[in-house]
Amino acid sequence: MTARVGVVTFPGTLDDRDTQRAVRVAGAEAVPLWHRDKDLQQVDAVVLPGGFSYGDYLRAGAISRFSPVMETIIEQAKAGMPVLGICNGFQVLTESHLLPGAMLRNDHLHFVCRDQKLRVETSATAWTSQYADGQEISIPLKNIDGRYTAAERVLDELEAEGRVVFRYLDGNPNGSLRDIAGISNAAGNVVGLMPHPEHAVEPLIGTGRTDGLGFFTSVLKKLVSA
Amino acid sequence: MTLDAVRHLDTVTHAAETPEAGQPWKELGLKEDEYARIREILGRRPTGAELAMYSVMWSEHCSYKSSKVHLKQFGEKAPQTDALLVGIGENAGVVDVGQGYAVTFKIESHNHPSYIEPYQGAATGVGGIVRDILAMGARPVAVMDPLRFGAADHPDTRRVLPGIVSGVGGYGNCLGLPNIGGEVVFDPCYQGNPLVNALCVGVMKHEDIHLAQASGPGNKVILYGARTGGDGIGGVSVLASETFDATGPSRRPAVQVGDPFQEKLLIECTLEIFREQLVAGIQDLGGAGLSCATSELASAGSGGMRVELDTVPLRDATLSPEEILMSESQERMCAIVEPDKVERFLAICEKWDVIATVIGEVTEGSQLEIFWHGEQIVDVPPRSVAHDGPTYHRPYARPQWQDALQADDAGKLPRPGTSAELREQVLKLVGSPNQASKAWVTDQYDRFVQGNTVLAQPEDSGMIRIDEETDLGVAIATDGNGRFAKLDPYTGAQLALAEAYRNVAASGAKPLAISDCLNFGSPEDPAVMWQFAEATRGLADGCLQLGTPVTGGNVSLYNQTGDVAIHPTPVVAVLGVIDDVNRRTPMAFKDEGHLIYLLGDTREEFGGSAWSQVVHDHLGGLPPAVDLDRERLLGEILISASRDGMIDAAHDLSDGGLVQAVTESCLRGGHGARLVVPDGLDAFTFLFSESAGRAVVAVPRSEELRFTDMCGARGLPAARIGVIDGDEIDVQGEFSIPLGELRAAHEGTIPALLA
Amino acid sequence: MARVVVDVMLKPEILDPQGQAVQRALPRLGFDGISDVRQGKRFELEVEGPVDDAALARIREMAETFLANTVIEDFAVKVES
Amino acid sequence: MARVVVDVMLKPEILDPQGQAVQRALPRLGFDGISDVRQGKRFELEVEGPVDDAALARIREMAETFLANTVIEDFAVKVES
Numbered sequence A: 001m002t003a004r005v006g007v008v009t010f011p012g013t014l015d016d017r018d019t020q021r022a023v024r025v026a027g028a029e030a031v032p033l034w035h036r037d038k039d040l041q042q043v044d045a046v047v048l049p050g051g052f053s054y055g056d057y058l059r060a061g062a063i064s065r066f067s068p069v070m071e072t073i074i075e076q077a078k079a080g081m082p083v084l085g086i087c088n089g090f091q092v093l094t095e096s097h098l099l100p101g102a103m104l105r106n107d108h109l110h111f112v113c114r115d116q117k118l119r120v121e122t123s124a125t126a127w128t129s130q131y132a133d134g135q136e137i138s139i140p141l142k143n144i145d146g147r148y149t150a151a152e153r154v155l156d157e158l159e160a161e162g163r164v165v166f167r168y169l170d171g172n173p174n175g176s177l178r179d180i181a182g183i184s185n186a187a188g189n190v191v192g193l194m195p196h197p198e199h200a201v202e203p204l205i206g207t208g209r210t211d212g213l214g215f216f217t218s219v220l221k222k223l224v225s226a
Numbered sequence B: 001m002t003l004d005a006v007r008h009l010d011t012v013t014h015a016a017e018t019p020e021a022g023q024p025w026k027e028l029g030l031k032e033d034e035y036a037r038i039r040e041i042l043g044r045r046p047t048g049a050e051l052a053m054y055s056v057m058w059s060e061h062c063s064y065k066s067s068k069v070h071l072k073q074f075g076e077k078a079p080q081t082d083a084l085l086v087g088i089g090e091n092a093g094v095v096d097v098g099q100g101y102a103v104t105f106k107i108e109s110h111n112h113p114s115y116i117e118p119y120q121g122a123a124t125g126v127g128g129i130v131r132d133i134l135a136m137g138a139r140p141v142a143v144m145d146p147l148r149f150g151a152a153d154h155p156d157t158r159r160v161l162p163g164i165v166s167g168v169g170g171y172g173n174c175l176g177l178p179n180i181g182g183e184v185v186f187d188p189c190y191q192g193n194p195l196v197n198a199l200c201v202g203v204m205k206h207e208d209i210h211l212a213q214a215s216g217p218g219n220k221v222i223l224y225g226a227r228t229g230g231d232g233i234g235g236v237s238v239l240a241s242e243t244f245d246a247t248g249p250s251r252r253p254a255v256q257v258g259d260p261f262q263e264k265l266l267i268e269c270t271l272e273i274f275r276e277q278l279v280a281g282i283q284d285l286g287g288a289g290l291s292c293a294t295s296e297l298a299s300a301g302s303g304g305m306r307v308e309l310d311t312v313p314l315r316d317a318t319l320s321p322e323e324i325l326m327s328e329s330q331e332r333m334c335a336i337v338e339p340d341k342v343e344r345f346l347a348i349c350e351k352w353d354v355i356a357t358v359i360g361e362v363t364e365g366s367q368l369e370i371f372w373h374g375e376q377i378v379d380v381p382p383r384s385v386a387h388d389g390p391t392y393h394r395p396y397a398r399p400q401w402q403d404a405l406q407a408d409d410a411g412k413l414p415r416p417g418t419s420a421e422l423r424e425q426v427l428k429l430v431g432s433p434n435q436a437s438k439a440w441v442t443d444q445y446d447r448f449v450q451g452n453t454v455l456a457q458p459e460d461s462g463m464i465r466i467d468e469e470t471d472l473g474v475a476i477a478t479d480g481n482g483r484f485a486k487l488d489p490y491t492g493a494q495l496a497l498a499e500a501y502r503n504v505a506a507s508g509a510k511p512l513a514i515s516d517c518l519n520f521g522s523p524e525d526p527a528v529m530w531q532f533a534e535a536t537r538g539l540a541d542g543c544l545q546l547g548t549p550v551t552g553g554n555v556s557l558y559n560q561t562g563d564v565a566i567h568p569t570p571v572v573a574v575l576g577v578i579d580d581v582n583r584r585t586p587m588a589f590k591d592e593g594h595l596i597y598l599l600g601d602t603r604e605e606f607g608g609s610a611w612s613q614v615v616h617d618h619l620g621g622l623p624p625a626v627d628l629d630r631e632r633l634l635g636e637i638l639i640s641a642s643r644d645g646m647i648d649a650a651h652d653l654s655d656g657g658l659v660q661a662v663t664e665s666c667l668r669g670g671h672g673a674r675l676v677v678p679d680g681l682d683a684f685t686f687l688f689s690e691s692a693g694r695a696v697v698a699v700p701r702s703e704e705l706r707f708t709d710m711c712g713a714r715g716l717p718a719a720r721i722g723v724i725d726g727d728e729i730d731v732q733g734e735f736s737i738p739l740g741e742l743r744a745a746h747e748g749t750i751p752a753l754l755a
Numbered sequence C, D: 001m002a003r004v005v006v007d008v009m010l011k012p013e014i015l016d017p018q019g020q021a022v023q024r025a026l027p028r029l030g031f032d033g034i035s036d037v038r039q040g041k042r043f044e045l046e047v048e049g050p051v052d053d054a055a056l057a058r059i060r061e062m063a064e065t066f067l068a069n070t071v072i073e074d075f076a077v078k079v080e081s
């Protein structure tokens, strides 16, 4: 039986179809989830894809966080279900307090779209087990509200607990504190990051690299072995 | 001017009874004979609402009254082709790209609003063209944005450029449409008239093509999307007042605020409606709003339509009927739906949080009838509004100064005397604002979204995969060169066409069809009208020769400050198809040892060149000669070479000439090049000439023989000019420049200007 | 040092997508009884020297030419007490 | 119908590049003497019914949970006179 990975569509979500494709390329079944449905259709994991849900009006992720589907996802995430938030999905996760901190306008105030080098700081999460600790990867980055911020105390705690999952290399693209590109919750099942692994799963498309595929094969491995 | 709310409602009956009532036709921009013609059509004076409709629909913007006698040639001279499924006249043309797929694309301008409010002007420009594409039944899959600004170092450019760029990005990024290309050009002639052209391309299956027509009496007219507000109402303030002062009221600039989130919902909602085959006809609301949508839908159908204007959802309850008819509120669509499908239609809209309202129905008759609080305020033959607008044969004449301009030969400009000077001019060229890297702009656009982007800026063309199974794809490039067109508008238009064609072919795709945006000054100036006539003639002749029909486009006139018009700026978008995107040809030189070939003939051609601008601030002489048969041959060679794996990089030569192209390919690939000036050419001409019909390619040594044999057999000059090697560009016997130095010059300019 | 606040709001006839999005979300969050929401910008300026009529006139000019685009926005200048 | 205004500003310790960009541009435009600029959001809420303590308490809750993200922002609620 193949693993079922849910991909949520909020109004204004953009990368849902790409994320479904990435899930399929990795060999799992992609299950579309609709923001108004509380029912997660027995999926084994959930991805909150990128985009501008509700236009990013008010704050990125602020309105989506209150959708019916998030009620169940918050509950399930706390119970250990793997959840990945990419870009806008990461913003939804911080607004939902599943992950600490907040996202601010990039320090240079512009939308930035580029191929971004990252270091995978830890393979000890549901979404990074297929990478080596310290492995360097390049995947697309594209956002305007990507500056990660949190209180010093929270940052220290994240570092101490090994919950900084990705760090920007070769230049911080948005002013994120401590070059943080992605973090996890304490249990390691909930991961959020700004760059887009789903855009780096096919050699021909985008940057021509497949460095993002490991996210999806990682969760698949975990689900199959579970 | 405030609206007089208690003003008497001008019904059709009232209009018939008060033939002598004065009307503000002049203030609304109508000419006396146009007003007389409206009275003749109706057999009475128009009501206020009718006058509103005619005045916007008969405006230059909507009726093409100055340009249509010239645009006719695009139909008359159209090349024979099976590729065109829907031609000029619909929201956008549709091209058959094989495997059951059809592609629709169109380019439009949003120049004037973008100067007044750069962010919103550009944003709503993107929004408008996306709805045109959607209305054809297609899923929009990419956008492009050819932009032109005043001098790079002018203080106002700092306001206009960042605003426009973030508007294009803010809207397109939020919609989830990859931006795969465009242009950024600086020239003082665009100082008070920046050009914001926007292109959208969409994909559908043949059977999904939808047309803007209202037929089938009893079918419902559904308005859906955003509520209607009081924004962007051109001349309505005139109508709303009873008295007019001598000078006439000032025209309020028609600036609207876009809501890309609403548009994203509109796209998804509309695509779901298409999937369930719920519409009989559909039209987007753009310029002239409901006036345009209702009259065009009715006119293209059986004619009869009845609309209850009270039912239109409003953002502002105080709007008058005239204002509702003329409002250009964004993010709205109008659909014709069979009665038994209405319920499902509304349910899908509800799912996507899109407001949808039945505002009327198709009727047996042939009149467009609009009611307000039960009273009839419009009763017109829709065709007379939508299609029978005035046509002008405006006088045109070759300007007096044209001869002097052409006589001012750029070939006589002082050329670099030493190798050191040559080197210096190369650096100056690749670092000049027009030739510098545009990454500062394009990095603000999402080029990855939708996961089908094969090539995007700075590649020669943008390429999108449209079928994941077969890897079928399309490529598009847009080009225009106002300097060339100023020197000779006929040739300039053909050079724009040739360049876009060459760009598409360089990436390995076969050019199929074009769309164009014609940006010119005032049609009331005979010199401008001559430029327009020459450019359209050049384009039509060029398309016939290249076999690429014009599928649609847009005209933007009155781009001028005082008496000074912009350079005539025809912008051409060429669409090509590639049956397997795996064999696309990128521009990067990335394999050391591969041979660099220059294809085509290099002549001493510097009129309008980047070199003449950058080094001498000069514009004069004749633009490069055009040979479209040669362009076609070059295209065929580039496509064959890509299909047979004979080349692994290609880059077309255009502004800046060979040295610019080689620099870009080297920087993109991270490798240098050793170049040798071919026999018969001097180094200066070799590096800077802008002869058309040329490209550079990288050929693996193993393929060299096969490649040169092919070129020889087909009669295309191919000169081996060097090899990919090292980390500098070295021109033998002249100079060498490290890539780092080139990169600093090329990439540092725009950020420094805008910092 | 005094603080001057410049509030910039979209003109009433201009669409305010942000305000609308907020308003539409409120009932879902259990907040009723808000019939309209408009969202604008607030600039807090720290002014060196006295905030006299001349200074206020300059700030008004700044708001008019730079902080707001009066084609679509209105602004208000207030001295923070 | 009464209007309640909610002002939302970034906390003082959080970098405000938008405000900084405005401040940096001012001298170029000929406006001197502004030592700091912060940019925030202003929400104008039209409240149905009376704006009594209960209503204000609800609006404060709305600001706290929704209009502002208190990880990074402070807010102030005011009844418009």
Ligand SMILES: Nc1ncnc2c1ncn2[C@@H]1O[C@H](COP(=O)(O)OP(=O)(O)O)[C@@H](O)[C@H]1O
Residues within 6 Å of the ligand: B061, B062, B071, B074, B088, B089, B090, B091, B092, B093, B132, B286, B516, B517, B518, B550, B551, B552, B553, B554, B555
């Ligand atoms: N420069 C042009 N070349 C070819 N067709 C044009 C050109 N300008 C306008 N058209 C065609 O004229 C028709 C009306 O144009 P337009 O008013 O821009 O369309 P829409 O109402 O969809 O915005 C369209 O079919 C358009 O493609």
Ligand SMILES: [Mg+2]
Residues within 6 Å of the ligand: B091, B132, B284, B286
């Ligand atoms: Mg249209």
